[in-house]
Amino acid sequence: SREWHLLSRPVGWPEPGDFALVEAEVRQPGEGQVLVRNVYVSVDPYMRGRMSAAKSYVAPYELNKPMQGGAVGEVVASNAEGIEPGDHVLHFFGWREYAVVDAKNAVKVDPEAAPLSAYLGVLGMTGLTAYAGLLRTAAFTEGDAVFVSGAAGAVGSQVGQIARLKGASRVIGSAGSDEKVKLLVEEYGFDAAFNYRNGPVGKQLRAAAPDGIDVYFDNVGGEHLEAAIGSLNRGGRIAVCGMISIYNDTEPAPGPKNLARLIQTRGRIEGFLVNDHYDLQPQFVEEVGAWVRSGALKYRETVVEGIENNLEAFLGVLRGDNIGKMVVRL
Ligand code: NDP
Numbered sequence: 001s002r003e004w005h006l007l008s009r010p011v012g013w014p015e016p017g018d019f020a021l022v023e024a025e026v027r028q029p030g031e032g033q034v035l036v037r038n039v040y041v042s043v044d045p046y047m048r049g050r051m052s053a054a055k056s057y058v059a060p061y062e063l064n065k066p067m068q069g070g071a072v073g074e075v076v077a078s079n080a081e082g083i084e085p086g087d088h089v090l091h092f093f094g095w096r097e098y099a100v101v102d103a104k105n106a107v108k109v110d111p112e113a114a115p116l117s118a119y120l121g122v123l124g125m126t127g128l129t130a131y132a133g134l135l136r137t138a139a140f141t142e143g144d145a146v147f148v149s150g151a152a153g154a155v156g157s158q159v160g161q162i163a164r165l166k167g168a169s170r171v172i173g174s175a176g177s178d179e180k181v182k183l184l185v186e187e188y189g190f191d192a193a194f195n196y197r198n199g200p201v202g203k204q205l206r207a208a209a210p211d212g213i214d215v216y217f218d219n220v221g222g223e224h225l226e227a228a229i230g231s232l233n234r235g236g237r238i239a240v241c242g243m244i245s246i247y248n249d250t251e252p253a254p255g256p257k258n259l260a261r262l263i264q265t266r267g268r269i270e271g272f273l274v275n276d277h278y279d280l281q282p283q284f285v286e287e288v289g290a291w292v293r294s295g296a297l298k299y300r301e302t303v304v305e306g307i308e309n310n311l312e313a314f315l316g317v318l319r320g321d322n323i324g325k326m327v328v329r330l
Helices: 045-052 116-120 125-137 156-163 176-185 201-208 223-231 263-266 275-295 307-319
Strands: 002-006 021-022 033-042 070-076 088-091 096-103 106-108 147-148 170-175 191-195 212-219 232-240 270-271 301-305 326-329
Touching: 002 307, 021 223, 021 307, 033 088, 033 116, 045 301, 070 096, 070 106, 070 116, 088 096, 088 116, 116 326, 125 156, 125 212, 125 275, 147 156, 156 170, 156 212, 156 275, 176 191, 191 201, 201 223, 212 223, 223 232, 223 263, 232 263, 301 307, 307 326
Parallel strands: 147 170, 147 212, 170 191, 212 232, 232 270, 301 326
Antiparallel strands: 002 021, 033 070, 033 096, 033 326, 070 088, 088 106
């Protein structure tokens, strides 16, 4: 069985030499454990943070140990009550072909109810991030004009569609290619979208949202955040979900301008972490699951084949190669 190890902590953009795909023995499950053959493993931007030594809300990856991340797989051996071989589970030991998992850390999922990969994306962690961040942190209400960056990605594409389905007055998205922009308008029903590589974000946002915005859902930081404050209406709210534009920076980026505008707008800017919002999971799966089944909410996944391409898939997320949730199929 093969698994990915971190050999050295990347400085700036991660290099292939910082990682190794290593052969490991498949262990049998101990008391209360199951052996899982991973079918899909997740690659997510937050993993870049875990490659650094800096203290954060999750511990850094240990050097010369298997890396971790979301995964779904099939149970091939069980030493735990309530889980049988043939069951499918969601767990946190990705970046490897086989995993021994404590049953208490594995959640059974139903492959008949949704495709297995959906439990990593549209009905999983990134979906809940969109749902909780928009409805709870940004306190979205009907009639709000909503701007979301990273809008063709896993979180962003769902933020825009949930806002539309809940009665936003206008939904605006930004993404890094003309192909993604087309998808936002034609398939996801955004009212306006722009390619941030085609010109200054502030100018493109003002053109796309001439009456301003009430909510900005930030996946990107930097120039996007500055532009959003510049277009914020009175009482506007900003949910700070991620700042992918700075994850590989080696020098602090220049700070956002426009911050003083929060005074005149009585605007609110608030960070959030999906981990605090799992109480919303049942409500989220019920509401968003129904939209997915009816086709009211659409989603894409970018699927990369093979454990040997796990690292390349992760780097692809940082570059923007993905449309929607990026997953690796083993
Ligand atoms: P995505 O599927 O959105 O993939 C990341 C995307 O970021 C890429 O596709 C790329 O698209 C875009 N991107 C990369 N570099 C830049 C840049 N310099 N400027 C603008 N866009 C860039 O990933 P996720 O949906 O999983 O995550 C989205 C954000 O949400 C991330 O910031 C992540 O860290 C955060 N997050 C936060 C959570 C929380 O609890 N707070 C939980 C989960 C995610 P493009 O082609 O458009 O550039």
